[in-house]
Amino acid sequence: MTPQDQALHDRVTASFAARFGHASHLVVRAPGRVNLIGEHTDYNDGFVLPCAIGPATMVAVSKRHDNNVEVVAADFGDARDQFNLELPLERNIEQPWADYVRGMMSGVQNAGYALSGANIAIAGNLPKGAGLSSSASLEVAVGKANLALADIDIDNTRLAQIAQRAECDFVGTKCGIMDQLISAQGKAGHALLIDCRSLGLTDVPVPDDVAIMIVHSGVTRGLV
Structure with missing residues (x-):
């Protein structure tokens, strides 16, 4: 684990323990991305x-014995959201960050996978609005963590498709598949050539003597 990941892991597990009074059952990491071509x-x-890329979202979770979900967001002053998986999920107008969690869990259930209630803490070190796919990273991490709690293993491309649908249909951002797919399928030391017609994937090694540098322009952007 890199020092960057260790600091993020410590932050998300501390937020979880402070809110729920016990250690999480597992922590899942999903990276952000940069697009080369x-x-x-x-x-x-x-x-x-x-x-x-190295910056990522981490989600700490534990299983509940009911269908309630409680979420705490460390990046927003430990803001909280609550909902029940047995009830129709609607967007949280007051806390837009929560829509990515609600949308992903609703999408997983709509895809035919049964989830349990959960306690969830979220933390990330991806700058928001910087074009590094913090939202896709959050969706993939939330989906992977809650599927793992339910002992369900699905193909990472299928997970990315559910995440894309959550962002398009629940959050309302009509995005493509790239962000979710690289977050779910990315490998260390490689770029990923994606044929978006077929979702065919080809790992492309990045030469050892090449560094990919990301320079923040200071301009915030957002998909709508």
Whole structure:
């Protein structure tokens, strides 16, 4: 675990323990991404070449014995959200960050996977609005963590498709598949060539003597 990941792990587990009074059952990490080639082509049946990056989202979870879900967001002053998996889920107008959690868990259930109630803590070190896919990272981490709690193992491409649908249909951002797919399928030391017609994936090694540098312009952007 890198020092960056260790600091994030310590933060999310501390937030979880402070809220719920016990240690989490597991912690899941999903990375952000930068895209090397191919802009606005994933939702036009084109090719893209993203790679996963070090900054990520981590989700700490434990199983509940009811269908309630309680979420605490360490990045928003330990703001909380609560909902019940047996009731129709609606967007949280007052706390938009919660829609990514609600949408992902609703999407997993709509895809036919039975989830249990859960206690969830979330923390990330991806800057919001910087074009590094913090939302896709959150969706993938939430989905992976809650499927693991239910002892369900699904293909990572299927997980990415559910995450994309959650962002498109629940959150309301009509995005392509690239962000969720690289977060779910990225490998260390590689970029990922994605054929968005077929979702065919080809790992592309990054040479050892090449460093990919990301420079923040200071300009916030957002998909709507």
